[in-house]
Amino acid sequence: MRVRIDREKCVSAGNCVVTAPTVFILDDDEKATLLDVATVDEDTLRVAAELCPTEAIVLETDEGEQTYP
Numbered sequence: 001m002r003v004r005i006d007r008e009k010c011v012s013a014g015n016c017v018v019t020a021p022t023v024f025i026l027d028d029d030e031k032a033t034l035l036d037v038a039t040v041d042e043d044t045l046r047v048a049a050e051l052c053p054t055e056a057i058v059l060e061t062d063e064g065e066q067t068y069p
């Protein structure tokens with residue numbers, strides 16, 4: 001699974017950081033950025049994406065097909 005963050009949509013809510021602190025971190029602009037996606041399972045990534053209030057976390061298959069949102 002691939003993960004992307006739409007920085008335009010990120011409102012710095014931090015839900016993703018709380019859900020998966022080894023994957024998401026807020027950068028100097030208070031926007032979410034990725035650490036190591038491979039440190040959690042796909043269910044956790046999905047929960048993090050679903051908890052993002054602005055759907056800024058985009059999930060894709062390894063082939064690039066968007067699966068969320």
Ligand code: SF4
Nearest residue numbers: 010011013014016052
């Ligand atoms: S949960 Fe969404 S809006 Fe909040 S920091 Fe993460 S990506 Fe940004």
